[in-house]
Amino acid sequence: MQTAIKHYPSKPKKVYLYATCLVDNFAPQSGLDAIALLEREGIEIIYPQGQTCCGQPAYNSGYAEQAQQVAIHQIAQFPQPWPIVVLSGSCGGMLRKHYPTLLPDSPEVAAFSERIYEFSEFLVHVLKIKLEDNGHPERVALHTSCAGRREMGIREPGVQLLHQLNNVMLVEQAYESECCGFGGSFSVKHADISSAMLEDKTRHLREADIDLYVSADWGCMLNLNGAFEHQQQTLRGIHLASYLLQRTQAEPEPIDNA
Amino acid sequence: MNSAKQNILARLNRTPLSAKHAFARTAQSPAEPSTEFMTEQFVQALESNHAEVIITVRSALTQVLGALFIEKKISTLLTSERTRHMLPTAEAPQYSEFPESIEIFKQALFNKIDASITTSQGAIAETGSIILWPDSVEPRSMSLVPPVHLVLVEQKSLFPDFQSAIQRQAWSQAMPTNAILVSGPSKTADIQQTLAYGAHGPHALVVLLLTG
Amino acid sequence: MHNSPRNFKHNAHQALQDNTIRSNFRGAMDFLRNKRRAAFPDREDFEQLSAQGAAIKQRCLQKLPQLLEQLEQQCHSNGIQVHWAETAQQANQIVQQLITDRGGRSAVKGKSMVTEEIGLTDHLNQFGIDCIESDMGEYIVQLAKEIPSHIIMPAIHKNAEQIGHLFADKIPNVNYTTDVDRLINTGREQLRQHFYGADVGISGVNFAIAETGTLCLVENEGNGRMTTTVPNLHIAVTGIEKVVEFLADIPPLLKLLTRSATGQAITTYVNMITRPRQDDERDGPKEVHLVLLDNGRSQAFADDELRKTLQCIRCGACMNYCPVYTRIGGHAYGTVYPGPIGQIFTPHQLGLEQTKDLPTASSLCGACEEVCPVKIPIPKLLQRLRVESNKPSLRVKTENSDRTEPVVMHGEGSARRRLEALLWRVWAGICSRPALYRTTSWAVTRGRQLIPNWKNGWTQSRTLPKPASKPLHERLKNRIHS
Numbered sequence: 001m002q003t004a005i006k007h008y009p010s011k012p013k014k015v016y017l018y019a020t021c022l023v024d025n026f027a028p029q030s031g032l033d034a035i036a037l038l039e040r041e042g043i044e045i046i047y048p049q050g051q052t053c054c055g056q057p058a059y060n061s062g063y064a065e066q067a068q069q070v071a072i073h074q075i076a077q078f079p080q081p082w083p084i085v086v087l088s089g090s091c092g093g094m095l096r097k098h099y100p101t102l103l104p105d106s107p108e109v110a111a112f113s114e115r116i117y118e119f120s121e122f123l124v125h126v127l128k129i130k131l132e133d134n135g136h137p138e139r140v141a142l143h144t145s146c147a148g149r150r151e152m153g154i155r156e157p158g159v160q161l162l163h164q165l166n167n168v169m170l171v172e173q174a175y176e177s178e179c180c181g182f183g184g185s186f187s188v189k190h191a192d193i194s195s196a197m198l199e200d201k202t203r204h205l206r207e208a209d210i211d212l213y214v215s216a217d218w219g220c221m222l223n224l225n226g227a228f229e230h231q232q233q234t235l236r237g238i239h240l241a242s243y244l245l246q247r248t249q250a251e252p253e254p255i256d257n258a
Numbered sequence: 259m260n261s262a263k264q265n266i267l268a269r270l271n272r273t274p275l276s277a278k279h280a281f282a283r284t285a286q287s288p289a290e291p292s293t294e295f296m297t298e299q300f301v302q303a304l305e306s307n308h309a310e311v312i313i314t315v316r317s318a319l320t321q322v323l324g325a326l327f328i329e330k331k332i333s334t335l336l337t338s339e340r341t342r343h344m345l346p347t348a349e350a351p352q353y354s355e356f357p358e359s360i361e362i363f364k365q366a367l368f369n370k371i372d373a374s375i376t377t378s379q380g381a382i383a384e385t386g387s388i389i390l391w392p393d394s395v396e397p398r399s400m401s402l403v404p405p406v407h408l409v410l411v412e413q414k415s416l417f418p419d420f421q422s423a424i425q426r427q428a429w430s431q432a433m434p435t436n437a438i439l440v441s442g443p444s445k446t447a448d449i450q451q452t453l454a455y456g457a458h459g460p461h462a463l464v465v466l467l468l469t470g
Numbered sequence: 471m472h473n474s475p476r477n478f479k480h481n482a483h484q485a486l487q488d489n490t491i492r493s494n495f496r497g498a499m500d501f502l503r504n505k506r507r508a509a510f511p512d513r514e515d516f517e518q519l520s521a522q523g524a525a526i527k528q529r530c531l532q533k534l535p536q537l538l539e540q541l542e543q544q545c546h547s548n549g550i551q552v553h554w555a556e557t558a559q560q561a562n563q564i565v566q567q568l569i570t571d572r573g574g575r576s577a578v579k580g581k582s583m584v585t586e587e588i589g590l591t592d593h594l595n596q597f598g599i600d601c602i603e604s605d606m607g608e609y610i611v612q613l614a615k616e617i618p619s620h621i622i623m624p625a626i627h628k629n630a631e632q633i634g635h636l637f638a639d640k641i642p643n644v645n646y647t648t649d650v651d652r653l654i655n656t657g658r659e660q661l662r663q664h665f666y667g668a669d670v671g672i673s674g675v676n677f678a679i680a681e682t683g684t685l686c687l688v689e690n691e692g693n694g695r696m697t698t699t700v701p702n703l704h705i706a707v708t709g710i711e712k713v714v715e716f717l718a719d720i721p722p723l724l725k726l727l728t729r730s731a732t733g734q735a736i737t738t739y740v741n742m743i744t745r746p747r748q749d750d751e752r753d754g755p756k757e758v759h760l761v762l763l764d765n766g767r768s769q770a771f772a773d774d775e776l777r778k779t780l781q782c783i784r785c786g787a788c789m790n791y792c793p794v795y796t797r798i799g800g801h802a803y804g805t806v807y808p809g810p811i812g813q814i815f816t817p818h819q820l821g822l823e824q825t826k827d828l829p830t831a832s833s834l835c836g837a838c839e840e841v842c843p844v845k846i847p848i849p850k851l852l853q854r855l856r857v858e859s860n861k862p863s864l865r866v867k868t869e870n871s872d873r874t875e876p877v878v879m880h881g882e883g884s885a886r887r888r889l890e891a892l893l894w895r896v897w898a899g900i901c902s903r904p905a906l907y908r909t910t911s912w913a914v915t916r917g918r919q920l921i922p923n924w925k926n927g928w929t930q931s932r933t934l935p936k937p938a939s940k941p942l943h944e945r946l947k948n949r950i951h952s
Contacts, residue, residue: 052902055901066898187928191930451502458658
């Protein structure tokens with residue numbers, strides 16, 4: 001749950017990028033687009049090569065010890081006091097909310113967790129970014145991951161960013177706040193239930209009559225895009241970073257989602 | 259089963275409990291709202307819960323009740339020494355009073371009585387609730403078994419909320435055998451979320467709010 | 471449907487195929503969510519009130535042993551007799567003995583989840599005591615020989631057509647109808663006969679107040695009042711966690727309970743029972759008994775984190791908002807308490823071995839925690855139960871016996887799979903060694919064309935995600951940092 005009110009610093013010169021293991025291995029373009037967008041705003045991006053996974057898969061599966069091991073390693077990759085921008089609300093929630101309970105005796109964990117900013121939150125609350133839309137008129141839905149919504153409070157920043165795009169009509173899908181059914185190991189251990197949730201979510205997105213949907217979480221998007229592909233539907237989602245960059249470039253270029 | 263008690267308490271006492279959760283006792287009431295505000299709130303809440311509210315002065319009560327008996331087609335009314343003197347005498351329903359115990363009255367209570375009339379201990383504006391403290395004069399089943407319940411509420415006995423009623427009437431010093439809050443007629447939504455009134459208790463609650 | 475959490479996956483699979491169940495639950499959950507939303511229009515107000523509710527329950531749990539003794543003392547001086555039961559079996563025996571000793575043959579029961587938990591009706595039937603459910607929903611469920619599918623609305627899985635057919639089939643001289651008023655009136659007439667004739671009324675308790683020795687019952691129908699007013703004997707059964715310290719604790723908890731459960735500012739009746747019928751009184755039970763039940767609660771109590779499970783005031787909001795419950799309905803869980811609260815509560819009653827599929831049956835989306843009126847961190851507790859399920863079993867010997875006792879809870883370690891544990895160790899090794907991580911990443915991305923399209927749970931409704939041709943860290947390798 002989102003408890004304490006987050007205090008946002010003024011615009012920094014330098015930030016760390018924590019891309020997440022999903023962006024690293026499945027959607028590197030989202031990482032490149034996020035870097036391009038942040039650099040355009042005059043921020044220097046440091047990408048520690050030693051970063052891996054945040055440990056959430058083990059943590060959520062009930063393997064706290066293994067999650068701890070991975071968490072200690074992550075913290076060590078970000079030694080300087082710079083903000084850490086995370087390309088996922090869900091991993092951001094792990095780093096900000098769950099690391100302190102996972103490592104209660106670690107002296108540096110609190111300072112580390114305080115430096116965590118999810119990407120859209122960083123754009124809105126720290127950079128106070130102003131976007132100029134150069135794209136065609138489009139109907140778009142926003143899918144916020146559950147952890148992003150409830151642990152990081154990033155639905156509002158997401159909406160704010162999309163509202164800045166003049167030609168984008170933000171459409172709210174039915175049951176917007178309901179889970180897409182991913183939930184990590186849940187989607188494997190309880191595949192039937194997960195599939196039922198996913199089928200409802202993809203139907204609600206299709207029924208919203210949108211051109212595409214946008215999300216700040218590749219976990220949900222691998223789930224949703226995989227389902228659309230399976231259903232032989234053309235609807236797809238792209239990462240918020242890619243979408244914002246694409247819409248605000250002088251000449252919009254097609255985005256490679258691979 | 260004394261050993262069960264000892265075992266349960268032993269298990270609970272085995273756990274060391276930190277004192278860090280020493281919370282203050284909860285007690286707070288906002289500024290006192292006006293009688294007009296409370297009345298409006300009270301009536302609105304009751305009406306939205308399907309109760310009828312009739313606002314009247316005491317001197318007109320007998321007349322109001324006479325009309326009500328006709329409108330509700332009440333031919334047998336359960337009353338008590340507290341309310342008997344307020345009731346009309348002409349063209350009146352048949353009045354009965356609760357005998358010394360329910361055991362000798364159950365048959366009539368369940369089958370012969372159309373309505374009951376009781377007084378109240380007070381009322382709660384916020385939720386539109388009537389406070390009943392049933393006693394030897396107005397037993398508990400009076401407000402429960404007959405299909406229609408008429409209840410007298412003094413406007414001056416309105417409290418802003420439940421907490422203030424408990425505090426100002428000092429309930430915890432002397433709890434009655436049974437205290438009841440009634441906020442409407444009996445109802446249920448157990449079949450396909452469809453509201454139906456008169457599930458087991460009265461299907462009509464008529465509140466006579468006495469002003470002045 | 472099989473009434474055991476061991477069959478959870480099978481039950482869930484069946485329920486998902488049943489379009490009637492799917493649409494009955496979706497409709498009902500939408501209804502209840504809208505009602506609750508309207509009752510808490512302001513998020514800030516809810517946060518404030520629920521923080522107060524959580525604080526009250528935490529304070530009362532901190533003092534639980536003292537409060538239970540105080541409650542017993544106060545009840546005793548009020549003339550209510552208190553009994554203690556460690557297990558369901560003990561509680562059933564106490565209730566049955568009380569009835570049998572007085573020559574009772576027929577009981578009428580108000581809505582109570584705790585008597586479902588102990589299986590009281592079946593137990594009484596075995597001893598020749600009839601036990602009729604008097605809440606409309608419970609009555610419907612009993613008539614259909616089912617169990618409740620929701621803790622607040624027991625018959626929520628049925629629509630009016632199904633109930634119309636049930637009444638026409640099971641009750642003499644009743645014709646089929648879908649008119650809800652007529653159906654309810656049929657129930658009223660049937661049940662009034664039972665209130666009239668029952669030897670004993672059995673109820674649960676929403677809040678037991680230690681300060682005054684008062685039992686507080688919350689309801690809309692009036693069946694609870696009937697049950698606790700008309701028969702000569704009233705037996706209330708409750709879990710030990712329902713005790714609160716002060717009468718003044720009731721208003722905020724009551725407000726949270728009714729708004730969270732059904733979106734009502736208050737229920738039709740709030741019934742506070744402090745004494746049996748007094749000499750000068752003309753009705754009410756001549757005897758009132760209170761049975762205090764442990765049944766696994768003291769196990770949850772012993773752990774600082776798991777103790778939060780006991781803050782629950784049984785409003786059902788967690789199930790109303792749960793995307794899993796909404797899809798599979800209450801029966802699939804095979805437990806008395808379904809949905810998120812059942813998933814964190816039932817393991818303490820039945821042990822983790824019986825319930826090992828419950829902690830995992832959640833995407834940890836957090837919708838339950840968001841609406842919980844007493845701020846139970848349900849996802850955190852589910853995650854904690856996963857840890858308990860998966861940990862290596864380390865039983866310890868107790869001081870005065872050779873019997874070994876679990877460290878935290880019964881059935882701990884029972885879901886541990888060696889292969890799964892090994893895989894997580896390997897995974898942690900990879901994720902904490904960058905060189906190894908990069909090698910694995912290289913192999914996965916370069917070998918992406920070789921990954922077979924396994925048929926598994928994931929691929930029943932999605933295509934397998936394909937790794938990128940080259941991971942991000944490789945693409946950024948030559949970046950120059952200051």
